[in-house]
Amino acid sequence: MTNQSGAMSRSDAVVRLLAETRSAAARCYQCGKCSAGCPMVSEMTLPPHDIMRLTAHGRFAEVLSADSLWLCLTCETCSERCPTGTDPAAIIDALREAAVLDGRREVPRSIAAFHRSFLDQVRLTGRLYEAGFFAEYKLRSRALLDDIGNAPGLVRRGKLHPLPHRLHGIGEVRAIFERCGVRASDLSGAGHAPAADDAGGAPGGGDPGGGAEGGHA
Amino acid sequence: MARIGVFVCHCGENIGRTVDCAAVAETLAGHPGVAHAEDYKYMCSDPGQALIKRAIIDKRLTGVVVAACSPHMHEKTFRRAASQAGLNPFMCEMANIREHCSWIHEDRDAATAKAIDTARTIVEKVKHNEPLQTIHIPVTKRALVIGGGIAGIQAALDIADGGHEVVLVEKDPSIGGHMAQLSETFPTLDCSQCILTPRMVEAYQHPNIKLMTWSEVEAVDGYIGNFTVTVRKKARSVDADVCNGCGDCLAACPNRRTPSEFDAGLGTRSAIYVPFPQAVPNTPVIDRANCGRFKAIAKGIKKEVCGKCAEACLKGAIDFTQQDELVTEEVGAIVVATGYQLYSIGRAQPEGLTGYGEYGYGEIPDVIDGLQFERLASASGPTAGELRRPSDGKVPQTVVFVHCVGSRDPEKGMAYCSKICCMYNAKHAMLYRHKVHDGRAVLFYMDVRAAGKGYDEFTRRAVEEDGAEYLRGRVSRLYRDGDVIKVVGYDTLAHEPVEIDADMVVLATAIRPQPGIKQLAQTLSVSYDEHGFINEAHPKLRPVETNTAGVYVAGACQAPRDIPDSVAMASAAAAKVLGLFSVAELEREPAVAAVNETTCVGCLTCQRVCPYGAVEAKEIRDRDGNVVRTVASINPGVCQGCGTCQAVCMSKSIELATFTDAEMYSEIEALAFWP
Amino acid sequence: MTLAYYPGCSLKGTSREFEESFLAVTRALRIEMTEIDDWSCCGASSAHPISRDLGVALPARNLALAAEQGADEVVAPCAACYNRLATAQHELGADADLAARMPGILGHSLPPALHIHNVVDLLAAYAPRIEELVAARVDPPLLAGLRVAAYYGCLLVRPNEVTGFDDAEQPATMETVISAAGASPVAWNMAVECCGGAFSISRTQSVVRLGRRIVADARAHGAQAIAVACPLCHTNLDLRQAAMTARGEEPLPALFITDLVGLAIGLSPGELGLARHFVDTEPLLASLAAEAEATATAAAAQESS
């Protein structure tokens, strides 16, 4: 997974990440306290303790395709209260990383669009250029009309800058993305629409991404 | 001139496979001072031992070396054989050519060479061995039991019934321990006090039992069979010989707001108090920290404040001037039975524990622990057995019981399972439903651990007959919302989040050892685990002994234990004590250290390093009785033969019998200088 | 000590009133600090789920810049930025492999451990000065009697081994600041519950569901305002509050903790950017002013009689 070593392929990185994650999840004794306190549990098909169990048993096909992974807010309530120190929030983060490296498509569209648009703007300008972000997000999520009512409010309150700030160190930021192996194509093509806010439309984005070998500088 | 016999054992194939035993015997036969050498398949067998005995007699041997397994296994066997043939047993030694040689090597030639070296070093040692005598120690046939819970009471009664005197020391004003606080007991639901109080009274009246309540063990000296124990009898402020237990003083005391320990803080008591009506003894104690008179004295006020209790007492038993008293007791055996305390979920915690912020740190009214529930359910409790919640006296319509709070939780509490709470939770659910027929009893559990005679059936009864609702999942959070307590959980079997509005929540908090246990354990030189539970000498084979000879353990101070387990352990510990008391004298190996008083400079470094406290300073006096100098002196009864003192002595004045300098150097030389 | 200021993207955009309020208050409290030159985004909630390395590297770049520019302490008023900076530093300290590969990723050497502040602990350290300034005012205390629900959310307090906040479940630092400002913190139940964080845009219905409980609980416990220290929480409880409030219910202003301090020490609503909030703060300000006025008149009457 290290970028300096340069040699590790994406699929090797996935294998290694999943092996580490599996042994971390082995601490979990299925008490369900994580699921009990999770703010998103009522919207998840796989509650956090089930994610831990399937991960501990190596059932990655089911885990990596679960949209529950993407519904986690990293609020850390689960990890703070977990009696065994399993740290579900960190495990979920690792599983998401593995899902992206593995080129999984089963990310709820609006969330994939959010992360992708966010990272695109940061890669492009070094900071979150919000106007650009909103525009890109709307296109990617196909939720063109959602939230439209708030736009004038934001503008009126001076909250949307029309132009991005230019960073001197933009080259550095882009290099960081590159060296971390995060590509523009990650998450693109992802997006299914299980939830109400995701209704309609074909998968957004261009290149297929994921799965390919040797994406590291 | 030494005449040593060497006996090389094949241990079947165990040694013979890797070591050429005949070659070892042959080589050793030519070693200076060796008068006889032979090998045999099983030296420990009867014919093997016969070989040794015959050689001792025929060859007039002065020493024996058996090259075989570890001395842990058979040193006793061979020494006994030697002694039967008329040789001093301590002239017989073993050379370990199995664990230290054949089992760990593969190369036969090299292993044989090593076996020869090993046997040779021991031959050289035996040349310097001295005949020694077994040490005999007398036994004081009197026992000390620390802790007057059910375990301590049972141990005391069994020893006393066996005909020996027992001193029973209890730190609280009454014996009884936690069992006195329980309402009814699983798995039979019999009334706790009804079965306990007869035992308490029996202990009180037993001619062989000396009861010391409101007392603590302060110091312990000596060793198995010969302990000297110092007990602090805390000032009771009441003359126990005069008081007739009428209770007039209690009624007179105006300071009535101290939380009652017996009612687990749910009720209050006066400053002068008897913890509960059936207390044994029934003599009150003044709790000086909460008494108006003593508080005034502590503040330096000269005037005599209050004294209402003394005015009310017609017998004149109240004695404000009483002082703590130190009493010395001679005993031969000690049983530790100090029991447990419950984990508190509050903010104040010992090192390594955090409490439960998500459960409100114990600050939400009507979130109580198991012992508090026992008091609410008990006829002698603050609500006279009516189930009313503490905050407003309302009868709770929904009660939630939470399992494993602070147990099985390495992050916030203890990693271990507290073992008894699954059972008492089921009991509590039943008791509640028996008292509030239309109420809901919901239990959040992770596993139901009910391994015991009639135990699983008991928990099933709670479900099937008494309608207890078991939900599998650990509760994430408790918070107060108006009149109810919100219980935020997840049912991992039904796969759904659950939120319950409870009127009362009972937390089954972890069982922990008593505070102060580590200090007591250090006083007794017994070891304890990372949590403070007393360690047994062997987890399977010596469950009631400790690592210090003569000190035994019983009940919940060793691990979470229910009443049947505690009582079984107590009787087992008593059997051990009675066994010890059944002999006239104890035998001990003479492997103890001794000081050469002529060369000792009295630096007493040995005293500081001795882990067993066996070294004392001894004054050497001239004929007129003037102290000329001080030297170290070792108590052979206490010395365990570890050799630490010998290693640190600068003036080389300490010798450990069986491991003298001469013996050790000759071994080393044998290794270093022989070809 | 040299304090660096890491504003983060939100404070320069959708939460610019937080920056206005923060800068006005720190100036008034004479807290000296310098904005990190050429800072970049911390990756917020989008980098770490995609790549742990990226989630650490983006904040680490800013820590490296701060250190290179001579700072030994950093304040990040945005709770999300604070959390990412602190998490990065924590993980770099805990994972030697990660620390070893980081310089190669960053193109900077690994920064030394900095003292990373959030706005709440920074203000708490200045509580005595806040009290002084409140007491020094000629006007009667504006916030006296104002009942405020201190809302921490997730990112300030969790994970506790990273943030080192006073208590993961029942923190009290924000209450200290609220009291110093002369207002009264209320006891309530949702102080550390999650508001839905970054789902404001991508999954608004979740945010509304979670936010509704928070606002309702604050209201039920008598709060007149909710104090926040995070632009995400603020967006969710301010911009989204309309969707959470039932017809006929009074909206509950969500004020930045700096707003409360600012008002207490006499800064104007304009200096604090209060007009940029979605929930109208006017009615609350008016009633506070009226109450203070009444107290002043009563006091004057007392004195003259």
Ligand SMILES: Cc1cc2nc3c(=O)[nH]c(=O)nc-3n(C[C@H](O)[C@H](O)[C@H](O)COP(=O)(O)OP(=O)(O)OC[C@H]3O[C@@H](n4cnc5c(N)ncnc54)[C@H](O)[C@@H]3O)c2cc1C
């Ligand atoms: C809520 C609850 C319900 C329970 N219900 C049941 C049940 O229904 N059935 C069942 O079988 N078990 C039950 N138990 C378990 C039962 O309480 C224990 O098994 C039993 O009390 C253990 O007895 P013990 O003598 O080892 O310890 P304890 O009862 O704790 O007694 C120890 C005694 O030693 C004294 N002591 C402590 N330190 C010192 C010291 N340094 N010097 C002198 N004295 C000292 C203490 O004051 C105390 O009197 C329950 C436990 C709880 C918490």
Ligand code: SF4
């Ligand atoms: S809280 Fe921890 S131990 Fe319990 S189910 Fe969740 S991850 Fe497993």
Ligand code: SF4
């Ligand atoms: S970190 Fe994710 S899984 Fe854990 S409680 Fe928060 S939202 Fe749920």
Ligand code: SF4
């Ligand atoms: S002196 Fe007074 S306060 Fe003290 S125990 Fe006696 S009656 Fe109670």
Ligand code: SF4
């Ligand atoms: S006995 Fe039951 S309730 Fe107690 S710690 Fe063990 S599993 Fe939990």
